[in-house]
Amino acid sequence: AAHIATTNTCEDCHSTTAFxxxxxxxxxxxxxxxxxxxxxxxxxGKPPGxxxxxDDCNACHTTAAWVPARP
Numbered sequence: 001a002a003h004i005a006t007t008n009t010c011e012d013c014h015s016t017t018a019f020x021x022x023x024x025x026x027x028x029x030x031x032x033x034x035x036x037x038x039x040x041x042x043x044x045g046k047p048p049g050x051x052x053x054x055d056d057c058n059a060c061h062t063t064a065a066w067v068p069a070r071p
Contacts, residue, residue, distance in 0.1 A: 004037050005030065005036075006031060013025055034058060
């Protein structure tokens with residue numbers, strides 16, 4: 001029930017030998033907003049030096065890479 005919302009199949013992120021940790025996450029197939037996973041509990045959130053912002057991550061970042069951020 002706590003799994004992230006995605007259109008991927010299990011094999012796209014998990015291996016057949018161990019369900020956890022995930023091999024990779026195809027961010028282009030994730031449904032919902034970034035902070036639903038990147039909340040420091042499920043996945044790494046904003047780093048300590050991040051500029052103060054209440055914007056959603058995708059206002060500056062892409063699903064392909066966090067860096068470089070768009071102004």
